[in-house]
Amino acid sequence: MKRFALFVSLAVGAAAAWEISKYLQTSQTADAGGDLGATPPETGQDGATLDLSAAGDTAPAPCTFCEAVNSIVEPIKDAVVTVTRSVFGTPYDDLITASANQYGIPPEVLYKLLYTESRFRPDIIEGRTKSPAGALGIAQFMPATAVEILGSTAAALNPSLAIPGAARYLSQLRASLGGDLTKAVAAYNWGIGNVKRKGLAAAPKETRNYAMAILGVDLRTVA
Numbered sequence: 458m459k460r461f462a463l464f465v466s467l468a469v470g471a472a473a474a475w476e477i478s479k480y481l482q483t484s485q486t487a488d489a490g491g492d493l494g495a496t497p498p499e500t501g502q503d504g505a506t507l508d509l510s511a512a513g514d515t516a517p518a519p520c521t522f523c524e525a526v527n528s529i530v531e532p533i534k535d536a537v538v539t540v541t542r543s544v545f546g547t548p549y550d551d552l553i554t555a556s557a558n559q560y561g562i563p564p565e566v567l568y569k570l571l572y573t574e575s576r577f578r579p580d581i582i583e584g585r586t587k588s589p590a591g592a593l594g595i596a597q598f599m600p601a602t603a604v605e606i607l608g609s610t611a612a613a614l615n616p617s618l619a620i621p622g623a624a625r626y627l628s629q630l631r632a633s634l635g636g637d638l639t640k641a642v643a644a645y646n647w648g649i650g651n652v653k654r655k656g657l658a659a660a661p662k663e664t665r666n667y668a669m670a671i672l673g674v675d676l677r678t679v680a
Contacts, residue, residue, distance in 0.1 A: 547577050549595075549616055556621040560628035566638070567624055569671040570645065571595055584614045596623035639679055642671050 544550060545568045553571065557564040571577070574597035580586040582595045592599055594613035598606065603613040606626045612618040630649055631641035644652045647664040657676040660668070665676045 549577075549620055552617065552620050556624040559621070560624040562624050562627055562631075562638075566642070566671060567620075567627070570627065570642065571620065571623065573667060573670050582614070582616060594619045596620065596626075598622070598626075602626070639668065639672060639674055639676070643668050643676060 545553065547553070547568075549571075553568050554564045556562075557567040574592075575581040575595045577595070578586070581597075584593055587593065588597060590599065593603060593610060595616045596613065596619045598610075598613040598619065600610045600613075603610045603622075607613060607618055607622045612622070627641055627645055630644045631638055633649060634640040634644060634652065640652050640657065643657055643660055643664050646667040647660055652660075657679050660676045668674050668676050
C-alpha cells in the first residue's frame with residue numbers, strides 16, 4: 458500500500474510539473490504576442506457567437522493536468538468502492554462475507570438481514586434481550602429453527618455458529634422457493650409456508666418492510 462501511495466504521488470507530481478511547464482511556455486508566448494486572456498464572447502445581432510479566429514483568438518487548451526489526475530484518481534475511487542462493499546464495520550465482517558460466499562448469498566444481503574434482525578446489539582446477540590416471539594441471537598432464530606439448523610437453542614447465541622447458520626438457512630429457503638432470493642428473504646421473516654400458500658402480494662406490512670430494508674424491494678410489486 459505504501460509503494461502504491463508513493464507511485465500515485467510521483468505520478469501526480471510528474472503530471473503537475475508537465476502542466477506547469479506548458480503553462481509557463483504559454484505565458485511567455487502571450488507576453489510576446491499580445492493578450493491571450495479570456496474575454497467575453499462577442500455576438501451578432503441574431504445572438505450567434507461570432508467567429509474571431511481570423512483575429513488571432515484561440516480556444517483554451519484542454520486541461521491535461523486535470524485529465525492526468527482523473528486518470529489516476531478514478532481507478533482508486535473505484536477500488537475503494539469495491540473494497541468497502543464488504544466492509545460493514547462490525548466485528549463479524551469476515552465471518553459474514555465468508556459465510557455468505559460459502560452458501561451463495563450476497564454478503565450485503567446477509568449483513569442487512571443480520572442488522573435488521575438484531576442491529577448487532579450485544580444484549581440481543583447474547584440473549585439478554587429477547588423478542589416477544591422468543592427469537593434468539595444475532596440472526597433471531599426461533600427456538601425450533603435453531604434446533605433444526607444449528608442443533609440447539611444455545612448455538613443461536615453464538616455468532617460464530619449463528620451467522621453461518623443464517624446463511625445456510627437462507628440458502629435452503631432459496632432452494633425450496635425455486636432459487637428466488639426475494640421469496641427466501643420474505644420466508645425468513647414470514648415463514649416458508651405462508652410464502653408458498655399466500656404469495657408475496659399477501660405479505661403483511663412487517664414482512665414488506667423487512668424485504669424493503671434488506672433488498673430494497675416492494676413485495677407488492679413482485680409477481
